[in-house]
Amino acid sequence: MSRGGTGRQRRVSRTKLQERRLQAAAAVDVAPLYDVVVVGGGASGLVAAICAGEKGAHVLLLESSPECGRPLLATGNGRCNFSNVGLAPKYYNDPAFVQAVFGDDPLADILSFFRQCNMRWCLEEERLYPLSRRATSVRSVLLRRAGSAGVTIACARSVIGASRSDEGFTVTYREEFAGNMERAVQSHCLVVSTGGTQSTHDFDVADSLGLESKPAQPILCPVGCEPNPILDLDGRRLHVRAQLTHTAFPVWSERGEVLLRSYGLSGIVVFNMSRQVKTGDLIELDLLPDLTKSELQQMVDPFAHGSFEAGCLDGVLDPDVASRLEGLARSRWTLEDTGRDEPASDSEALMALAKSYPLRATGTTGHEQAQVLRGGICTNQFSTETLECTSIPGLFATGEALDVDGECGGFNLSWAWKSGMVAGTAAATR
Numbered sequence: 001m002s003r004g005g006t007g008r009q010r011r012v013s014r015t016k017l018q019e020r021r022l023q024a025a026a027a028v029d030v031a032p033l034y035d036v037v038v039v040g041g042g043a044s045g046l047v048a049a050i051c052a053g054e055k056g057a058h059v060l061l062l063e064s065s066p067e068c069g070r071p072l073l074a075t076g077n078g079r080c081n082f083s084n085v086g087l088a089p090k091y092y093n094d095p096a097f098v099q100a101v102f103g104d105d106p107l108a109d110i111l112s113f114f115r116q117c118n119m120r121w122c123l124e125e126e127r128l129y130p131l132s133r134r135a136t137s138v139r140s141v142l143l144r145r146a147g148s149a150g151v152t153i154a155c156a157r158s159v160i161g162a163s164r165s166d167e168g169f170t171v172t173y174r175e176e177f178a179g180n181m182e183r184a185v186q187s188h189c190l191v192v193s194t195g196g197t198q199s200t201h202d203f204d205v206a207d208s209l210g211l212e213s214k215p216a217q218p219i220l221c222p223v224g225c226e227p228n229p230i231l232d233l234d235g236r237r238l239h240v241r242a243q244l245t246h247t248a249f250p251v252w253s254e255r256g257e258v259l260l261r262s263y264g265l266s267g268i269v270v271f272n273m274s275r276q277v278k279t280g281d282l283i284e285l286d287l288l289p290d291l292t293k294s295e296l297q298q299m300v301d302p303f304a305h306g307s308f309e310a311g312c313l314d315g316v317l318d319p320d321v322a323s324r325l326e327g328l329a330r331s332r333w334t335l336e337d338t339g340r341d342e343p344a345s346d347s348e349a350l351m352a353l354a355k356s357y358p359l360r361a362t363g364t365t366g367h368e369q370a371q372v373l374r375g376g377i378c379t380n381q382f383s384t385e386t387l388e389c390t391s392i393p394g395l396f397a398t399g400e401a402l403d404v405d406g407e408c409g410g411f412n413l414s415w416a417w418k419s420g421m422v423a424g425t426a427a428a429t430r
């Protein structure tokens with residue numbers, strides 16, 4: 001038998017593990033009143049709870065899953081790209097708001113926080129990963145520190161409502177174990193850290209407390225394209241410069257790896273493109289970004305005869321992709337409505353396809369494939385110094401629950417950590 005046991009045994013032990021987690025969650029005592037209740041035990045909620053607890057507040061963290069920090073485990077392909085040395089507000093959708101919350105040196109604050117957790121890190125290009133290169137390390141150090149900060153972590157409890165009360169807030173939650181009882185807890189302050197999924201849970205904070213919010217839209221995800229001959233090469237990875245054009249205006253361009261999928265494009269570059277793309281946009285891929293046009297001419301048609309030899313690009317491009325381009329060039333394939341001039345020869349057609357391969361975007365793919373959901377609670381309702389709601393004293397929000405999203409590369413977790421620090425500290429001080 002294999003070391004991991006049979007599929008059935010693994011299923012049984014997974015169910016047992018789940019049961020054990022639920023039992024552990026059920027054993028947690030929830031008091032009737034807290035200084036701070038944090039809703040959501042993901043990246044920003046854990047940090048908010050830690051910061052509030054370390055300031056001496058009596059803190060309860062309510063999490064709907066049987067364990068905290070689950071979303072963290074999938075980050076960075078299981079390695080958790082937790083920040084970026086190029087951290088700057090310009091990489092976010094709302095740079096002014098992010099700048100004001102970030103303060104002078106957000107990276108120093110984030111690294112200092114994790115240093116105090118006894119975590120160390122390593123750099124890959126500009127991206128920061130835990131030294132262990134395991135996302136579980138990040139979750140583990142946060143849970144340990146939350147425990148030391150005296151935070152009561154109550155998992156398997158889904159918040160289903162929040163209203164204002166004499167004490168501050170009444171937070172209603174449903175226990176996700178034995179009996180699914182509904183219970184309520186009072187708190188002076190409430191921190192909403194429900195992530196980008198908040199609108200898909202039973203609890204919609206914006207509705208519950210009368211806040212304005214924007215609908216969720218999946219981003220940092222693959223981009224769907226209209227059927228296109230190159231997409232038959234599903235699974236191929238290409239190093240390109242990708243450009244996005246919206247109604248004849250180039251709006252975005254980035255260099256890096258693109259993954260061809262039967263339904264469109266994926267890969268980190270495309271995830272960043274997904275923050276800008278609109279249905280009908282033109283995507284152009286420079287498949288040979290390291291070659292100038294004259295270098296390409298030398299390879300394809302050095303004597304300008306107008307034709308090319310089969311395999312002329314095999315040394316610089318995936319031969320299957322090169323062969324696909326050759327076929328398309330010979331048949332003078334073109335994407336409709338691009339306004340391009342008809343190439344004068346086969347070799348010109350091939351060079352045009354290699355330097356600017358066209359695809360038509362149909363928009364972003366669904367929620368399931370998205371790393372981040374754009375939208376959430378509108379930021380103009382919150383103080384940038386404290387992340388406290390200006391119209392509801394004692395109410396704070398962090399992370400993706402707010403309408404803040406950043407590029408791929410550790411920017412979204414950086415926002416989660418820093419916003420958690422600001423809100424948690426301010427809630428405790430209040």
Ligand SMILES: Cc1cc2nc3c(=O)[nH]c(=O)nc-3n(C[C@H](O)[C@H](O)[C@H](O)COP(=O)(O)OP(=O)(O)OC[C@H]3O[C@@H](n4cnc5c(N)ncnc54)[C@H](O)[C@@H]3O)c2cc1C
Nearest residue numbers: 040042043044064075076081159195203399400410412413
């Ligand atoms: C596959 C994947 C990979 C990613 N990789 C990276 C990466 O490498 N680097 C990076 O910077 N970003 C990455 N991200 C994005 C990053 O994970 C998020 O931006 C970040 O986790 C947001 O933190 P948060 O605290 O706002 O929300 P989350 O971490 O999503 O936590 C929200 C928590 O709230 C809980 N919750 C929601 N509603 C309720 C309720 N009603 N009651 C109780 N609990 C509730 C949820 O169960 C969840 O645990 C990735 C995302 C995904 C999906």
